[in-house]
Amino acid sequence: MVKQTIQIFARVKPTKKSPSVYSVDEDERAGSSLEFLVPRDLADGFVNNKKENYRFRFQKVFDQTAKQEEIFEHIAKPVADSVLAGYNGTIFAYGQTGSGKTFTITGGAERYSDRGIIPRTLSYLYQHFNQDSGKIYTTQISYLEIYNEVGYDLLDPRHEAPRLEDLPKVSIMEDNDQNIHLRNLSLQQSASEEEALNLLFLGDTNRIIAETPMNQASTRSHCIFTIHVCSREPGSATLRRSKLHLVDLAGSERVAKSGMEGQLLTEAKYINLSLHYLEQVIIALSEKNRSHIPYRNSMMTSVLRDSLGGNCMTTMIATLSVEKRNVDESIATCRFAQRVALIKNEAQLNEELDPALMINRLKKEVQSLRDELAILIGEQREDQLTEDDIHKLEEQVKAFLDDPDPEVTLQLGPNMRKIHHCFSLLKVMVQDMLPSGGGAGDCCSPSPSVVPDHDISPPSAELKKLKDMLRQRDNEISILVSMLKKEKKKVQEYMTQLAQLSNGHLQSKSSVQSSSAVLTEESGGKGESSSPYGLRRQGPALSMGRQEAFDIFRRDHEDNVTIDDNKALLKQRFAEAKALGEQVNGARNRINELKKQLEQRRMQRAAHAVIGVPVAQEEPDPVEERLCGQIEEEKKSYKNTFGRLKGLRTEIEHLQLLLDRAKVKLQRDFSEWWDQEEAQLQELRSEGGATGRSAGRSSQQPTAPRPTSAVRGLPARTKAASSAHSAQDFRSVMSSGPAVVGDGLEFRGSAPPLELRDLSLSTTSPSSSIPLTGDQQTDADILAFIRARHSLLSRTGQIQNESF
Numbered sequence: 001m002v003k004q005t006i007q008i009f010a011r012v013k014p015t016k017k018s019p020s021v022y023s024v025d026e027d028e029r030a031g032s033s034l035e036f037l038v039p040r041d042l043a044d045g046f047v048n049n050k051k052e053n054y055r056f057r058f059q060k061v062f063d064q065t066a067k068q069e070e071i072f073e074h075i076a077k078p079v080a081d082s083v084l085a086g087y088n089g090t091i092f093a094y095g096q097t098g099s100g101k102t103f104t105i106t107g108g109a110e111r112y113s114d115r116g117i118i119p120r121t122l123s124y125l126y127q128h129f130n131q132d133s134g135k136i137y138t139t140q141i142s143y144l145e146i147y148n149e150v151g152y153d154l155l156d157p158r159h160e161a162p163r164l165e166d167l168p169k170v171s172i173m174e175d176n177d178q179n180i181h182l183r184n185l186s187l188q189q190s191a192s193e194e195e196a197l198n199l200l201f202l203g204d205t206n207r208i209i210a211e212t213p214m215n216q217a218s219t220r221s222h223c224i225f226t227i228h229v230c231s232r233e234p235g236s237a238t239l240r241r242s243k244l245h246l247v248d249l250a251g252s253e254r255v256a257k258s259g260m261e262g263q264l265l266t267e268a269k270y271i272n273l274s275l276h277y278l279e280q281v282i283i284a285l286s287e288k289n290r291s292h293i294p295y296r297n298s299m300m301t302s303v304l305r306d307s308l309g310g311n312c313m314t315t316m317i318a319t320l321s322v323e324k325r326n327v328d329e330s331i332a333t334c335r336f337a338q339r340v341a342l343i344k345n346e347a348q349l350n351e352e353l354d355p356a357l358m359i360n361r362l363k364k365e366v367q368s369l370r371d372e373l374a375i376l377i378g379e380q381r382e383d384q385l386t387e388d389d390i391h392k393l394e395e396q397v398k399a400f401l402d403d404p405d406p407e408v409t410l411q412l413g414p415n416m417r418k419i420h421h422c423f424s425l426l427k428v429m430v431q432d433m434l435p436s437g438g439g440a441g442d443c444c445s446p447s448p449s450v451v452p453d454h455d456i457s458p459p460s461a462e463l464k465k466l467k468d469m470l471r472q473r474d475n476e477i478s479i480l481v482s483m484l485k486k487e488k489k490k491v492q493e494y495m496t497q498l499a500q501l502s503n504g505h506l507q508s509k510s511s512v513q514s515s516s517a518v519l520t521e522e523s524g525g526k527g528e529s530s531s532p533y534g535l536r537r538q539g540p541a542l543s544m545g546r547q548e549a550f551d552i553f554r555r556d557h558e559d560n561v562t563i564d565d566n567k568a569l570l571k572q573r574f575a576e577a578k579a580l581g582e583q584v585n586g587a588r589n590r591i592n593e594l595k596k597q598l599e600q601r602r603m604q605r606a607a608h609a610v611i612g613v614p615v616a617q618e619e620p621d622p623v624e625e626r627l628c629g630q631i632e633e634e635k636k637s638y639k640n641t642f643g644r645l646k647g648l649r650t651e652i653e654h655l656q657l658l659l660d661r662a663k664v665k666l667q668r669d670f671s672e673w674w675d676q677e678e679a680q681l682q683e684l685r686s687e688g689g690a691t692g693r694s695a696g697r698s699s700q701q702p703t704a705p706r707p708t709s710a711v712r713g714l715p716a717r718t719k720a721a722s723s724a725h726s727a728q729d730f731r732s733v734m735s736s737g738p739a740v741v742g743d744g745l746e747f748r749g750s751a752p753p754l755e756l757r758d759l760s761l762s763t764t765s766p767s768s769s770i771p772l773t774g775d776q777q778t779d780a781d782i783l784a785f786i787r788a789r790h791s792l793l794s795r796t797g798q799i800q801n802e803s804f
């Protein structure tokens, strides 16, 4: 058992502002300390009459420049090592919203180097599994999200639930030994790092999809990614089971400060409540002699029960945002960490006997006991005596009879068949010794007619039976062979399909290289979108209108640059991987060629020795030595290049998943934006329709202020421009401003003022010669509206920028 207090670390998020509110003091032996210097007149809207200096001690403080690699090496690797040794581990990040919890635990969505603790730990664990041939490892993964005190399974096999509520709800059950069980939380097998990463991305994508602007669950939910490891030495019935929880808690900020209302307030209360219960558990644990620890008060503390004061090696990372306005939250986070540091855990080696192996072992024992018992109580064994057995028995009987020692016994062992056979032999001999029989000298060569027939030559009935059986077996075998053939055919068909599918996937990967192809795919233009779980989801094909609108939307989306950067990087990595692959193949071919030469050389030398050509056998052959040296060199280069190729493969896989995730987010944002644009167009139309009916009279009438949500969901750059312009501005510019020329669409702002319904009429759809269906017409209208608005917004944005 290992007794250890919870380890606490602090990580300071990088900030562009030069903060003077904190300092870090490093001490090799005593850990680091973090000091906040809060002047009494801190000018951020509140008067500080309290203490000026706050000092907190941590195992280590990672300042702003700390890299993800460093965080993994110092914090996660020791925990992963103890999990490999069979102990439970937990790492949880605690801090206010935006302080870097998700960045630390999962990682940034942009760069490969931004990978957080989860992907790095997975990489580390699987590397260990592959290298350790002395044990058999199995791994399972679960991913739980707790939102408003309800648990959701993020690895729902149905994939990509449109709303959080559609994911399976997870509930807590406690057994008689007070062990917690999570009902409905799936445990997914994961045999490789790639599979585990796919599961992580599936869960994260489910989080993104289930999140809406009104329900930014990622900020207000707790997420627990758990890796379950089971190891066993081959042949041993002892299992080691351990689990590693990697926990991204909800933002810890106080409700009063953030000024929330309505649903947000309700959520904040839940979060505060569950974090409050977490705090209560921690206080109770840090007090001596407290018998009751209130774990059951919230789902999160119930799930993390073992991690807090139980059988677990636990580590906390306090994430801190050190801008002046966040100082009080950072101090609260550090205070919380100091209390957590008092908690003592007692980690135990989780060893148990494998029930399946135990059952097998016991079954064997039972069988051997049954056999012994059968012999003891005189039951006959089923196995027939072989000719060899019979021959040996004859020899034994002969030796027994020939031995003059009256004490001699026949050693037949506990085998009734042998005993019976010996009695038969003796009977034959006795009969032969009777006056009518032959001499005793032949006693051990009994005539075949007297020896029990079934043992040596079966009678014809028996023979017939055996032949029938043989025929039956032949039939069965031919049925089985034909079944096997069918199965093989099916497998071949399946493999062909799989190859086609993966070709499709590869094509979609390589399509990263062609931006136009990717655009079509991203927008669902092929009627398909790829899922991060390696499956392909059938989606509706986009109309031409939506497709073009998607292009506009994508151009302005905040993630566009990242997507393009990642695509470029991916393309580069593909090229590198291709070059490395060629190098690996080259090295392999050269090694084979050198091996051939070496073999030839050896054969030559051997042949010379045979035909008597003088060869200095003892002397090392310089040619052979040179070939061996070259083979070694090539092997080194092969190993080296292959290692780099493997690393590159992981990076490519990761980048591909980042792109997949960005794609899903882009599509979700686009759908929302499109719906808003449609709603806005409908609204303007109904206003425009009213205006049209009273044409000339009230086209300049003021309209009701547009709800701000109407521009919510626009890409960041578009949003900034649009926020300065209500729909009314838009309409007035449309009716009186200069001509606004869109892409292939002209809106002339000359008198008479343009009515909104004219937009649809003036739409020059790329497929205008093709009659449009009702839906297509609507899509084309919305596109025209977007084009006009977009063109206007970028123009006015430009004007604003210029005047600025």
Ligand SMILES: Nc1ncnc2c1ncn2[C@@H]1O[C@H](COP(=O)(O)OP(=O)(O)OP(=O)(O)O)[C@@H](O)[C@H]1O
Pocket: 012, 013, 014, 095, 096, 097, 098, 099, 100, 101, 102, 103, 104, 108, 218, 219, 220, 249, 250, 251, 319
């Ligand atoms: N150490 C860091 N280096 C670079 N960027 C960071 C770092 N920490 C956080 N960020 C960035 O800051 C932003 C907020 O971080 P993050 O989402 O991780 O915060 P959080 O604490 O998880 O917030 P929430 O409670 O809302 O989930 C992200 O854009 C992230 O990329």
